[in-house]
Amino acid sequence: MPTSVMPTSKRNGPRPPAAVFAVGLRKSYGDKAVLDGIDLAIPAGSVFALLGPNGAGKTTTVKILSTLIAADGGQAQVAGHDLAGDPQAVRAAIGVTGQFSAVDGLITGEENMLLMADLHHLTRREGRRVSAGLLERFDLTEAAKKPAAAYSGGMKRRLDIAMTLVGSPRIIFLDEPTTGLDPRSRHAMWQIIRELVAGGVTVFLTTQYLQEADELADRIAVLNDGRIVAEGTADELKRLVPGGHVRLRFTDPAAYRAAASALGDATRDDASLTLRLAGDGSQRALRSVLDRLESARVEADELTVHTPDLDDVFFALTGGADVPDQHEETVR
Structure with missing residues (x-):
């Protein structure tokens, strides 16, 4: 059974209805069960991050929920539409940005946008208006007439998401959107995601950058061996793992000794006049120490x-599975 915590949100007030709802999703390739019965309930207007090592089933989950492949079992609704019964309605409500860019490098950024507008059956006039607005929003106006092959990695990713937004989707699936980006481009992408959610868009994000999930997600699920092994807010997940503590530092030796006596279970460091008490970081645990x-x-x-x-x-829940270097300076 997955470790689970009660639903909460970074935003105040009652939680909105689920933009993505799934029960018992399963998918196998031959004898390999890639998804082994996962459940999801993602509120509208939130960021949901799916974490997991390579091969955990993250991309398969995105492909199923975006109607690119069929599940072997289970049920799902996306934007209120049944995944199996009305896939066309699901496609009309979503946008998908995969791990690999959909940008055509042989044509300009503007031409990529207009091509996407044609695919959404916008009129020529409306397509140009929408394309120009999105190119400006994503700071690509100056590069719009240049071949996309000349764009930097960050520019291509911004163009990729701009193309995804041509159809005004209510739900966007971003499958490892910042892989390969330098730190500056990654932070720019985070800001774009925050702005999308502020505008009411739901973002389903898969990532191997743990800081990314920590920065962006209202809720996080950890997927391992085809199963969700834990779900909650970043803070709730962190409290599942032992090792939290409160550290108290003193400058007055007498106060330090008195505190050590009052907190008999504390670990002492007489040289630095510090005490350390195990705790989960919760308000309740902190109040106990202060009292x-x-x-x-x-x-x-x-x-x-x-x-x-x-x-x-991540390491506690996935048994030490490999994960990329999480240092922000790393460029993949």
Whole structure:
């Protein structure tokens, strides 16, 4: 059974209805079960991140939900439409940006946009209006007349997403959208995703960059061996993994000794006058520490809360499966 936490959201108020809902999705290739019965409930106007090592089934999940391949079992609704019963309605409501760019490098950025407008059956006038607006929005106006082959990786990715938005989709599937981008381009892509969600778009994001999920996602699911092994907010997932602690630092040796006496279960570092207590980083655990200090009439000079990061969560839940270097300076 997957580790699960109650649904919450970064946004206030009641949660909107599910933009993507799935129960028991299964997919096999030969004897290999790529998806082994996964459940999803993704609220509209949110970012949902699907994490997992290579081969976990992330791309297969995107392909099924975007009607590119059929599931072997289970049920799903996307944008309120049944995936199997009304795939055309699903396609009309979604946009998909895959791992590999759909940009045609032999034509200009503007021509790529107009081609997409034709595919969406926009009139010539409307296609030019929509294309010009999206090229400006994605800071591609100056490069619009240049062949897309001359674009940088970040520019191609922006053009890719701009092309996806021509049809005004309500749900966008982004399959590892920042793979291969330099840190500046990656941060620019994050801002684009935030702006899309602020405009009411639902974003289904697969990624191997754990910081990316931490920065963007309202909810995160960890997929391993075809199953969702945990789901929750980034903070909730981090609390599933042992290793969190509260660190107290003192400058007054007498206060340090008094605190150590009051907090008998703390680990002491007499040289630096610091105490360390195991904790999950929750408000409840922190209040307990503060109440014990207050009863002892002691005040720490510095208090810091340390929780495991998503790297720790990933390795704990996937059995140490390989994941790319998460340092922001790395360029893949």
